[in-house]
Amino acid sequence: MKRIGGLIYLLAIAIVAFLVGCKKDEPAAPAPGAGSAKAPAAAAVGKELNLFAWSEYIPEDVITGFTKETGVKVNYETYASNEEMLSKLLAGGTKYDLIQPSEYVIEALVKQNKLEALDHAKLTNLKNIVADLRDMPHDPGLKYSVPWMVGFVGIVVNTDKVKDPVKGFKDVFQDKYKGRIVALNDNREIVAWAMMTHGIDVNQMTPENLEKVKPTVEKWIKLVKVFDSDSPKTAMMNGDVDIGVVWSGEGAILANTDKKYAFVIPEEGARQYIDNLAIPKGAPNAEGAHLFINYILRPEVSKLVSDKFPYTNPNSEARKLLTPEQLKNPASYPEIKSKQTFRDIGKAASDLDKMVTDLKAAAN
Amino acid sequence: MDVMVELKRVTKRFSGTTAVNEVDLTIRAGEFITLLGPSGCGKTTLLRMISGFETPSEGTVLLEGKDVTYEPPYRRDVNQVFQSYALFPHMTVQENIAFGLKMKKVGRAEMDERVRSAIAMVSLAGMEARKPTQLSGGQRQRVALARAIVCRPKVLLLDEPLSALDAKLRHSMQVELKQLQKKLGITFVFVTHDQEEALTMSDRIAVINKGKIEQLGDADAIYHRPKTTFVANFIGQANILHASVVAREARQARVELEGGLTLTTSEELPEGAERVLVSIRPEKVWIEKERGEGDNWFEATIEDELFQGPTDQLRLKTDGGLTLSALVANESSRRTPVHAGDRVWCHLHHDDIVFVHED
Amino acid sequence: MTPGTGQLPEIQGAQRRPGLRGWLLFAPLMLWLFAFVIAPTAIMFVYSFCQRDELGQVVFEFSLSNYTRVFDKTYLKIFTNSIQYAAITTVICLLVGYPVAYFIGRASEQIRNKLLMLVMIPFWTSFLIRTYAWMSILKAEGPLNGMLLYMQLIAAPLDILYTPAAVVIGLVYSYLPFMILPIYGSVEKLDNALIEAAFDLGAGPVSAFSHVIVPLTRPGIFAGVLLVFIPAIGMFAITDLMGGGRVPMIGNVIQNQFGQARDWPFGAALGMTMLLLFAACFALSMRKSDAA
CATH class of the missing domain: 3.40.190.10 (Periplasmic binding protein-like II)
Structure with missing residues (x-):
């Protein structure tokens, strides 16, 4: 019976973990009496x-x-x-x-x-x-x-390791940096960078445009070592990568911690969010x-x-x-010539996702 | 006679306790030897050092003269029948019995033949395809036996193999085992705590107590000539009485028991002993109405009578106040009808008064 | 509870129709099952035949297109990829976990409970924290590389983190207890006399293991393999964190449908396909183990 006991214990842990997870997701319900129901008028x-x-x-x-x-x-x-x-x-x-x-x-x-x-x-x-x-x-x-x-999406460079000047996406995604690049784990981002490099409006997410940038994205994906949107600075600080495309906030934090990190707004275009x-x-x-x-x-x-x-x-x-x-701090208040912002692309998000997933799967 | 197994000053200690203490034992080829003793006496440990499941802390184990002290079980030409039978539950009867031969890489044809004859020998024909769970206790026992003998071991070790069977089946298996042993001529080392089983089956018995062999001998010697109070008490019943030596003669001695009773014995007296212990089997006490020929007669009163089936147990009290227990055939077949309260004459043969050591 | 299957025959003997009180005792479990297993699965099933609108909301408009998309070669490749990773993980977990489970199962009761505790302890910390801990061990400037460099076993830091090897390390680490525990259960039940009988009959350690110990602990092995293999296929956090998000596993793809791609119906279709796959695997292996 001991083994059953052990498994029940395990299961109990799993359930507790699950419930705790659920609880976190449940927003605190508004207190009764809050909001409009009870509220009479102005204040x-x-x-x-x-x-x-x-x-x-x-x-x-x-x-x-x-x-x-x-x-x-x-x-x-x-x-x-x-x-x-x-x-x-x-x-x-x-x-x-x-x-x-x-x-x-x-x-x-x-x-x-x-x-x-x-x-x-x-x-x-x-x-x-x-x-x-x-x-x-x-x-x-x-x-x-x-x-x-x-914020902006920009390039952060460890100048101790990368000596060549880096101005834009095309300088990042080079064969010589294979396995040393971190990029945001966001399928729309990497496609947008490729579109900017090709001079295409990042919001014209048409099948033709996707097809046009596909070879570029395919090549880039193979060069990237880490895709991380949550904390791309981590891989950088751990020494696992030397160059990357990250959020400006992350870049600013890196630049604040060490002079060796330089933040660059890509010359192809600055995606502003x-x-x-x-x-x-x-x-x-x-x-x-x-x-x-x-x-x-x-x-x-x-x-x-x-x-x-x-x-x-x-x-x-x-x-x-x-x-x-x-x-x-150049990552906080950069000088930018042309700003680009994302617009809603509706269902095209799904096509884009499929394309990048496909390319990522094929890259291995 | 050839020596099959030899244990030389074998000691086994388990974290602080000594299970087997400096045991010397020589087992002859082809004999049926029983290791008899109460639970916890070390008999199973002794067996396991022969099979190889335990390594002695000190001493050596020889098998046919070869030192096997540190050989693992699978490199020893001995096989064991386990108390729980230890049949492989995922294999059929056939597969269980064939397992040892398969491990020894015996050829297919020979394997089949040997398994078939082993199955026949233990009368399990027709059960080959069954799983152990589909067998009765007695049948499992037979499978365990067949699985071991099919390997034709030099020594077959049996660890209380009959203890899980009911009394009736146990008796018939005792006979069967003994016959099987004679037929195969394999050395059997049998472990049991059941003295009757030991007396029935064994050529020799080693009585073990507290990790030591108390006495080694054939059934007759163990029963009739116990050397210690332990042996006398463990095998059968015994009156153990204090005595002092009154006179020593060439092949006789006179001893005085409590209450002034003086008896003659033909036993060899321990050197220089003054105070001794004697063992008297209850069934050796003769009860008569009248005093008969010779010496060693004394008068007593029957204080109590206990019916025990074939025998009645009597409690006797001598005039000097000594209490003795005696066994007689039960009332209806009794030669001399006596009853509680009667005064009777008791007799003891010289040979039936045995000197024993206290353990 | 799959690992309990080995116990079933024993329980069946005492089977009897539960009374009202029995059902009442049972009710919380049923409720739990319904609320957290059956209802969500049913919802996913319905979603998998629906469409999405511009915002990513589910539109109830019957279509099989999600399922045809599942069988697109992109996703099939990811499926096989995931299965490969899960299979490698399972094999390593088995190879590493079996001896550990065996050792614990054969240890004396006192030691056994302590060792079991050690197996359980990782569950006391959050899974993410443990994964991040592994990342910092494996990183280029981490302690592992530092130690190897210091001992001069390697000349340059090993590239472990953000490689498939790191993913496998992470998966093995996470799922090892799920392999150890059921096998431990089987080993603990194993009668020592059976192993001795095998030795006695001339089986060396290897033969005794393969002919007696493995067959007799098969229920535990089987449960362990299921408990590792199935969740490993769907795992996504480890591939993202330790694999650098480069190797999409089916779990990542599904997660993406409910996140960035905002295509719940397609995610649901992928999930249902996986569910069917597991059910088929399970049925198949149950039939196999019944036959054995």
């Missing part, structure tokens, strides 16, 4: 705010500061990719008050009428957002979203969400975010509070 700020945002993107002191000031408790649930967030949001069942999607997801959500229009009267600090981010194609006039942080705050349709505490957005738009609060996560801060007033070192 209808719920007691709780369900925030669904990227992991490691909102500093703890920002949240505690907000709660301290407003008395609204923040339930911070995290996700690791836009798609994960979308899946959970669209699956329904949970009422989030505030989400943090990237620009192309904002566009898709607006198309599908999944976002609440923002009440600009309540966002008195919205004026702090820099001018060139106010009229982006994904949400002209910031009707539905407010930029949180802006804008993460935003937005309120999903039917949010129980839209009032609280507005409060939160307005809170983080304050220069001194926004500065806290920049201190912790060195992306490009879209808040012009906050930038004034940053140190010269912070502003000089």
Whole structure:
């Protein structure tokens, strides 16, 4: 019987692990009485705010500061990719008050009428957002979203190991760097880089264009040693790779830790990503969400975010509070000639995924 | 007679306890020797050192004069019948019996022939395709036996092979085993704690106690001439009595028991002993109404009578206060009808008073 | 509980229809099974015949296209790839795990429980943490390479992390306990007298192992192989983390459908195909073990 006992023990562990996993996924339900149901009129700020945002993107002191000031408790649930967030949001069942999607997801959500229009009267600090981010194609006039942080996809180089000058993607994906390259584990990214190299608009994800860049992507995939979106800097710092295409935030952290890491904006094109705050349709505490957005738009609060996560801060007033070192970091505030942003590509995402999966499978 | 197995000052210790203590034992070729003793006496350990499952802490084991002390079991020409039979549950009767021959790479034809004859020998014909779980206890026992003898070992070791069988089956298997041994001429080393089994089957018996051989001899000697109180008590019943030597003569001695009873014995007296122990088998006590011829007669009262089937056990008390137990044929067939409360005359033959050592 | 199959015949003797109370005791398990096994599978089954819309939401529009896509050569290659990795993992787990399980199963009770504890301890930490720990061991500037370099066994750091070898190391590490435990169960039940009988009948260690020990521990081996092979096919975290995300396994592809590609119906079709594959494997091996 001992063996049965052992197996039951094992099974119990598995179940517990599973349940713990489940629990993490279950967002804290809004407290009864929160939201519109009970709220009579104007000052209808719920007691709780369900925030669904990227992991490691909102500093703890920002949240505690907000709660301290407003008395609204923040339930911070995290996700690791836009798609994960979308899946959970669209699956329904949970009422989030505030989400943090990237620009192309904002566009898709607006198309599908999944976002609440923002009440600009309540966002008195919205004026702090820099001018060139106010009229982006994904949400002209910031009707539905407010930029949180802006980043770029760029090249990071360990200059101790890579002596040749690196200017763009074509300098990274060379045979001599085979097995020394890290790239984002994102199928759309690598295809976009190839499209930029070919001079194709990254949002023209047509079958013809895919076919055109396929040989390039195929060649590049074979050169890459690690695909990692979550923490590409790790492979770099571990010495497993010497060059890579990563998020600017990751590049900035590397550049801060050691002078040998250089961050380069690719000459073929800089893919800019804008993460935003937005309120999903039917949010129980839209009032609280507005409060939160307005809170983080304050220069001194926004500065806290920049201190912790060195992306490009879209808040012009906050930038004034940053140190010269912070502003000089090329990964945080790069000089860019032509910016590109991702648009929603709808079903083409599926074709693209199949192509890259195919190429990856064939590469081994 | 040829020597088959020789144990020389063999000792086996298990983390602190000594299971077998400096044992010397010579086993002759073709004999049926039994290692008899209570559980935990070391008899199985002794057997396992012959089979090779245990390595002696000290001493040597010789098989046909060859030192096999450190040879693994599979390189010894001995086979064992296990107490639990240890039949391979995933093999049929046929496969179980053929296993040893297969390991020895015996040719197909010869293997079949030998397996067939072994199956015939243990009367299992027709059972070849069965799995052990489909057999009765007695049948499993036979398979275990056939599996061992088919290998034609020099020595067959049997570790309490009959203990799992019911009494009736055990008796018939005892006879069968003995006949089989005679027929095959293989040396049998049989381990048991059942004294009756040992007396029935063995050519010689080694009585083992606390890791030592207390006495080695044939059944008659072990029974009639026990050397120690342990042997006397373990095999059959015995009255063990304190005595003091009164007189020594050429081939006789006179001893005085408790209560002033003086008896003559023909036994060899231990040198220089004054106080001794004597063993008297209860069935050797003669009970008569009248005093008969010769010496060693004394009067006693029957205090108690216990029916035991073929025999009655009597508790006797002499006038001097000595208590003795005696066995007589049961009441209906008794030559001299006596009963509890009767005064009777008791007699002991010289040879039936045996000096024993205390262990 | 597959590993329990060896026990079934013993239990059957005492079989009897459960009364109401029996069903009540049973209810939580049934509920659990329904909520976490049957219902999700049914949902996946329905999804696998659906379509996706622009946003990636499931549209209930019957179609077999997801299944035709499963049999595209891209995915077939990934399937065979995954099976290869799982098979290598299973073989290594068996080769490494069997002696360990055997040793534990034959050890004295006191030592046995301690050793079993050691096998279980890794479960106390998160799987991801353990995987990251392996990554830092294997990385180019990690302790393994450092030690080998220091001992001058190698001239340049070994390239282990982000290679197929690292994936196999990670898989073996993760699944080894699932091989050890069921085999241990079988070994522990093994009557020592049977092994002695084999030795006694002239079988050397190798023959005794192959003719007696292996056949008698087959239920454990079988359970262990199933418990390692099946989850190993679907594993994706290790391939991503330790393999550098270069070698797509079927698990990664499925995960991708529910993530980046936002194509749940296709992911569901892949999942259902895998489920069928497992069921077929299981049925086949059950029939084999019955026949044996």
